[in-house]
Each structure stands twice: as C-alpha cells, then as structure tokens.
Amino acid sequence: MNIAGRPTRTIWPAADGSGDVEILDQTRIPHAVATVRLRTLDDAVRAIAEMQVRGAPLIGVAAAYGVCLGLREDASDEGLERTHDRLLEARPTAVNLAWALKEMLAAVRNRPRGDRLAAASARAAELADADVATCEAIGEHGARLIAEHAERKGGGRVEVLTHCNAGWLATVDWGTALAPIYKAHRSGVDVHVWVDETRPRNQGASLTAFELGQEGVPHTIIADNTGGHLMQHEMVDLCIVGSDRTTRTGDVCNKIGTYLKALAAHDNSVPFYVALPSSTIDWSLTDGVAQILIEQRSAEEVTRMTGRTATGEVVSIDIAAPGSPAANYAFDVTPARLVSGIITERGVCAADEAALALLFPEHRPTAPNAG
Numbered sequence: 001m002n003i004a005g006r007p008t009r010t011i012w013p014a015a016d017g018s019g020d021v022e023i024l025d026q027t028r029i030p031h032a033v034a035t036v037r038l039r040t041l042d043d044a045v046r047a048i049a050e051m052q053v054r055g056a057p058l059i060g061v062a063a064a065y066g067v068c069l070g071l072r073e074d075a076s077d078e079g080l081e082r083t084h085d086r087l088l089e090a091r092p093t094a095v096n097l098a099w100a101l102k103e104m105l106a107a108v109r110n111r112p113r114g115d116r117l118a119a120a121s122a123r124a125a126e127l128a129d130a131d132v133a134t135c136e137a138i139g140e141h142g143a144r145l146i147a148e149h150a151e152r153k154g155g156g157r158v159e160v161l162t163h164c165n166a167g168w169l170a171t172v173d174w175g176t177a178l179a180p181i182y183k184a185h186r187s188g189v190d191v192h193v194w195v196d197e198t199r200p201r202n203q204g205a206s207l208t209a210f211e212l213g214q215e216g217v218p219h220t221i222i223a224d225n226t227g228g229h230l231m232q233h234e235m236v237d238l239c240i241v242g243s244d245r246t247t248r249t250g251d252v253c254n255k256i257g258t259y260l261k262a263l264a265a266h267d268n269s270v271p272f273y274v275a276l277p278s279s280t281i282d283w284s285l286t287d288g289v290a291q292i293l294i295e296q297r298s299a300e301e302v303t304r305m306t307g308r309t310a311t312g313e314v315v316s317i318d319i320a321a322p323g324s325p326a327a328n329y330a331f332d333v334t335p336a337r338l339v340s341g342i343i344t345e346r347g348v349c350a351a352d353e354a355a356l357a358l359l360f361p362e363h364r365p366t367a368p369n370a371g
C-alpha cells in the first residue's frame with residue numbers, strides 16, 4: 001500500500017544485492033518513516049522481539065528472511081538448527097513464525113551446504129509474495145461483506161470497528177482485517193473505521209490510523225474502552241480484527257482486548273469477523289483458552305508511553321507511580337462462539353471445525369483406520 005503516494009512493502013531484500021534485508025521500522029511510525037537494514041541473524045531476532053516488525057504474517061516472513069541471514073553466517077546442519085531455535089523464541093504467540101520456519105527448513109534441509117542460501121532466499125521471496133496474494137484475496141472476500149452492509153444501508157456509510165493493527169504493516173502488503181476495507185474503499189463503498197488505540201503499545205493509534213490516513217480512508221481513533229458504548233448506540237455495523245493463532249475449531253487469539261470487543265459485539269448483535277490467512281491456523285489445537293501460549297511482555301510497556309512533543313522530539317514518559325507493579329499480557333483468546341465468521345484467502349466461513357475443514361480439506365484429520 002502507499003506511503004506518501006508511493007507503493008511500499010514492509011520488508012524486502014536490499015536492492016544492492018548484498019543479501020541484506022530491509023524493513024520499515026514500525027517502532028518509529030507515525031513520527032518517522034525509516035528503514036532498518038538487517039545484516040545478521042541477531043538483527044533479525046532483535047527486529048522481531050523488539051517489534052520493529054510485528055503482526056503475525058509479517059513476523060513469519062521476517063523469520064523466513066532471518067533464516068537466510070543465519071545461513072549466511074553458518075550453513076551447517078547445526079547452524080541451521082541454531083538459527084531455527086533462535087528465531088522461534090523471538091515471539092511465542094503468532095503461529096506464523098513456526099509455520100514459516102517449517103517452510104524454510106523444508107526448502108533447505110536436504111540440500112548441500114553450498115546450495116542452502118540460494119534456496120532459502122528463493123523460498124523467503126516466495127513466502128513474501130504469497131503473503132501479498134493471500135492478503136489481497138482476503139481483501140476481496142471481506143470487501144463483499146462490507147458491500148452487503150452498504151447495500152442494506154441503501155449506500156449509506158459502513159461503520160467498521162477494528163482493534164490493534166491488522167493492516168498492511170502487519171503483513172507484507174494489504175493486511176488482513178484492513179484489506180477488505182481497502183478493497184471496499186477503492187471500489188467506492190463509503191466506509192469509516194473506528195480505530196481502537198490498543199494499549200499498551202498503541203498499534204491502533206500509531207499504525208492503523210497512519211496507514212488508513214495514507215490511503216485516504218475516513219477513520220477515528222477511540223480509547224480502547226469506547227467500542228461497547230458505540231455498539232449500544234448502533235454506531236458500529238461490523239467489527240473486523242486479525243488473529244495471531246487460530247484453533248482448528250475457530251477460536252482466535254489476537255491482541256489483548258479483542259475478547260472484550262467480541263463480548264460487546266455479541267451483546268449488541270454486531271457481526272464480529274476475523275480476517276486471517278490460513279498460516280495463522282494451528283491445526284493441532286482445539287481449545288484456544290487452554291492451549292495457546294500468551295506472550296507476556298515488559299511491564300514498562302504499560303507504565304511508560306512514547307510520543308512526540310510540540311517541538312517534534314519523540315520522548316518516553318512514565319505514567320505510573322514509581323515502583324507500581326504492572327502486568328502485560330499481549331494477547332487474549334476469543335472463543336469461536338463469539339465469532340460471526342472467518343475471512344480467509346479461500347472465502348468466508350463459520351468459525352467452527354467443519355467449516356474450516358471444508359475450506360481447507362488438506363488439513364482434515366484422517367480417520368485412525370482409514371486405508
């Protein structure tokens with residue numbers, strides 16, 4: 001999508017052919033649009049852990065490029081194993097990380113050392129391009145839902161609420177939850193987005209609002225607890241959020257606070273959709289609350305805030321009394337019963353095991369004694 005009218009991706013191989021990788025530094029948006037060059041495995045691990053790149057699909061693609069950087073340093077079997085383990089530990093909740101690492105290992109493991117880097121670079125580029133195509137397909141399927149709401153309102157403005165950033169900055173391009181909005185907007189549907197600020201890191205206020213603004217999509221930032229009030233007053237037509245890990249039964253794990261929005265949507269009969277690429281489905285899981293590991297991040301993310309002063313300086317300030325303990329659970333699980341539908345690259349389906357298996361038959365469990 002666009003930054004200052006220029007089509008931009010979140011990650012790309014450096015144009016000088018050095019094998020380095022460049023990323024948009026998401027810790028600096030919206031105050032600056034800056035790129036960072038990743039030269040080493042350490043750089044890639046740090047970029048993921050410190051959230052210079054974030055969002056489930058992008059974490060996966062960044063890990064894929066991280067494998068290339070690791071192989072540049074050591075293409076031995078042990079080196080590959082170490083690279084895999086270090087990247088896997090960088091962030092625990094988004095399953096795309098493990099998924100992309102599995103894809104990369106499959107592409108290089110059985111090759112001679114001398115061929116591994118070239119094979120890895122080719123596979124990482126394929127995963128990046130596939131992510132773009134997948135997200136665009138999610139956008140097309142989801143845009144039809146938004147268009148249906150517009151028709152029901154006689155062409156009136158469709159009000160969408162979203163949480164965190166599941167836009168193009170969370171992927172390589174297009175996004176998941178925001179892709180339907182971009183497609184609808186570009187096709188002339190009047191759509192407005194309520195953007196949850198998304199404490200503690202404010203991905204909504206800093207990233208979602210930034211990218212919607214760059215695309216000219218009307219939007220309003222709201223404090224995280226505003227959604228319930230808006231829904232009670234019929235100011236939200238539908239919610240669309242993303243997912244970091246999805247069970248085969250349709251439970252979704254997304255940024256902390258998503259569950260509360262789903263409860264409010266349920267209580268007010270507002271459709272609650274989750275847009276996700278199939279790479280976020282963990283087919284081994286059946287119970288999200290019991291089985292998904294929730295990342296806990298530094299308490300400082302809760303007790304400090306970063307922003308720009310009137311003189312243009314970007315500073316961090318304390319917002320709590322010194323010494324007050326804080327807890328920082330980064331994600332929560334929304335059970336499938338609260339999800340109206342899942343928007344995937346293959347179409348929209350109910351949030352349940354049968355519907356997901358119908359869309360993705362290759363993951364249907366085989367009967368124990370099936371011949």
Ligand code: MRU
Pocket residue numbers: 054055056057094163164165166167170171175176177203241242243244254255330
């Ligand atoms: O902690 P983050 O910023 O990586 O969390 C991102 C989210 O929760 C997104 O909603 C999720 O990754 C879906 S992205 C398309």
